[in-house]
Every structure is written in structure tokens, then in C-alpha cells.
Amino acid sequence: xxxxxxxxxLSLSPGERATLSCRASQSVSSNLVWYxxxxxxxxxxxxxxxxxxxxxxxxxxxxxxxxxxxxxxxxSLEPEDFAVYHCQQRNSGLTFGGGTKVEIx
Amino acid sequence: QVQLVxxxxxxAQPGGSLRLSCAASGFIFSNxxxxxxxxxxxxxxxxxxxxxxxxxxxxxxxxVQGRITISRDNPKNTLYLQMNSLRPEDTATYFxxxxxxxxxxxxxxxxxxxxxxxxxx
Numbered sequence: 001x002x003x004x005x006x007x008x009x010l011s012l013s014p015g016e017r018a019t020l021s022c023r024a025s026q027s028v029s030s031n032l033v034w035y036x037x038x039x040x041x042x043x044x045x046x047x048x049x050x051x052x053x054x055x056x057x058x059x060x061x062x063x064x065x066x067x068x069x070x071x072x073x074x075x076s077l078e079p080e081d082f083a084v085y086h087c088q089q090r091n092s093g094l095t096f097g098g099g100t101k102v103e104i105x
Numbered sequence: 106q107v108q109l110v111x112x113x114x115x116x117a118q119p120g121g122s123l124r125l126s127c128a129a130s131g132f133i134f135s136n137x138x139x140x141x142x143x144x145x146x147x148x149x150x151x152x153x154x155x156x157x158x159x160x161x162x163x164x165x166x167x168x169v170q171g172r173i174t175i176s177r178d179n180p181k182n183t184l185y186l187q188m189n190s191l192r193p194e195d196t197a198t199y200f201x202x203x204x205x206x207x208x209x210x211x212x213x214x215x216x217x218x219x220x221x222x223x224x225x226x
Contacts, residue, residue: 049207
């Protein structure tokens with residue numbers, strides 16, 4: 001299963017809303033995960049099961065979708081949210097998307 | 106607290122070998138499937154290999170099949186990745202990760218900090 005993330009880069013200002021997309025080449029049901037990764041660091045779990053926030057993740061992060069189309073929304077960007085975001089499916093095998101970089105405009 | 110600490114990375118020549126280790130602590134290691142995921146410089150994440158709880162089932166990506174082997178030593182709480190016949194395209198940071206399954210949802214709740222493997226002559 002191929003996961004396609006868009007856009008590749010999102011240029012926004014702090015306080016703005018970020019909407020990231022992850023599209024699967026075939027249905028992954030709700031087995032979609034989102035991670036955040038900062039330079040030189042390991043990925044950090046944000047969302048599992050398409051819409052469940054992991055422990056300690058702020059409420060400004062939300063996930064939605066099922067089947068083939070998924071969205072990660074950051075309602076109001078904080079300075080620490082500028083990072084790369086990866087989606088991952090585990091419904092059939094394991095694959096990652098190419099990532100979306102959220103950068104400061 | 107849960108910790109995953111990788112080691113063993115470095116520079117290897119094409120055709121050479123390296124053995125990566127991932128020392129686990131803070132959880133019952135033998136209760137979890139474990140994974141290796143890599144990230145080439147400036148690129149996305151790529152699944153490399155995975156192993157079940159007791160090490161009886163191992164899975165490897167096609168890109169590494171026959172050259173790279175995952176294993177684990179539960180009494181030592183350690184995950185391994187034996188890398189042989191290395192190629193320049195194996196150059197990446199290698200992360201170990203712990204998989205959790207909750208209500209049918211599979212995800213990695215903890216990752217190591219990664220170890221860099223560079224394959225170059």
C-alpha cells in the first residue's frame with residue numbers, strides 16, 4: 001500500500017491552522033498513524049487509529065478519516081509544531097508516507 | 106521509563122558488514138514485537154525488518170532480503186540487526202521501535218534515538 005502525503009511542504013505562521021493530507025492507494029480502514037519528527041530526533045507518536053491522540057499530545061492536534069483519505073489538523077500552530085509529519089499504515093504490511101514538512105512562513 | 110538505545114552504527118565499505126544493537130529497558134521486552142525502521146539522509150521513513158515476541162517469526166523488506174537479518178535475545182532485552190553485503194543505498198539512520206497493539210490498532214509508541222550507518226568506500 002502506497003501512502004501519498006500532501007503537500008510536501010506547508011509554509012505557515014504561528015497561530016495558523018495546518019491541514020495535512022495522507023492518501024492510501026487502497027483502503028487501510030482506520031489503521032493510520034501520524035508521527036511528528038524534529039531534526040536529529042526520532043519520530044514521536046501523535047495519532048493512532050486515525051483519530052486517537054496519544055498520551056500527552058495536545059488537543060490542538062486532531063486526526064480524521066478512514067479508508068483511503070486521512071487528515072491531520074493542527075488547529076493553531078505553536079512554535080514547537082514546526083517539524084516533519086509522517087503517516088503510516090499497518091493494515092496490510094507496513095508503509096510510511098513521504099512526509100510533510102511544516103515550516104515557518 | 107521506557108528506553109530504546111541503539112548502537113553499532115558507523116562507516117562500512119560496500120560489501121562489508123555491521124551489527125546493530127538496540128538495548129531495551131523499562132518494559133517487558135519479551136511481550137512486544139520489535140521493528141527496525143531506517144531513514145536515508147533527507148528522506149522518509151522505511152520499514153526494514155520486524156520480529157515477533159519470541160523471535161520465531163521474522164519479516165524483512167524486499168530491499169534488504171537475504172542481506173540483513175533481524176534477531177532478538179529476550180533474556181538480554183536486546184534487538185539486533187545483522188547487516189551483510191552492505192550497499193551505498195543502505196546509508197541511513199536506523200531506528201528500533203516498539204510496537205503496541207490496542208483494539209486492533211498497531212503503532213510504535215517508543216523509538217530509539219537512532220544510529221547512523223554510512224556505506225562508502
